[in-house]
Amino acid sequence: GQSLEQPSEVTAVEGAIVQINCTYQTSGFYGLSWYQQHDGGAPTFLSYNALDGLEETGRFSSFLSRSDSYGYLLLQELQMKDSASYFCAVKDQAGTALIFGKGTTLSVSS
């Protein structure tokens, strides 16, 4: 089956850069996705990497290394509003359902 590992908590200060790592084990790989969830809110899509390398979207970037079964989400110029949980996700063996990691809680302080 699919499994994902990510740190449970990360703390940082405003303006800093933080990296949230994700390692995965999969039978069949269809790319790595990242989702953000604010407290009390629904998860929302941030990014998707199918190929090796860095994808940049504003202050957020996501990286993938398929040979290492590893990816990370990089958040730059942190703001208080970035305090949230971040989940990495892969598709299941059949390539249909999304399987999520347990999530990383990011706390940004002033």
Added chain:
Amino acid sequence: DVKVTQSSRYLVKRTGEKVFLECVQDMDHENMFWYRQDPGLGLRLIYFSYDVKMKEKGDIPEGYSVSREKKERFSLILESASTNQTSMYLCASSQEIRDRSTEAFFGQGTRLTVV
């Protein structure tokens, strides 16, 4: 604006009751999913459906069933609610593109308490 709507935001039910959680999406998506979210455990997949009347078990299907009679609607059924089913339930939908991941859209969740 795309939308996944769950019928209830908060629900309190008694042990042994049959509970229906409803989810509707307006994006004509093929795939629909039910997850439960518990502190420290992330989002765990209960059931999903890739077409009308089709369903597949996820990682934790025990104690649950689902129904998809129409493309836009996916229902989660707790046959006999138990206290260990107290949780946040999240519905999601996504477009089906084989062999690649597509963005999943989530509802706001139903916080179910079983007493």
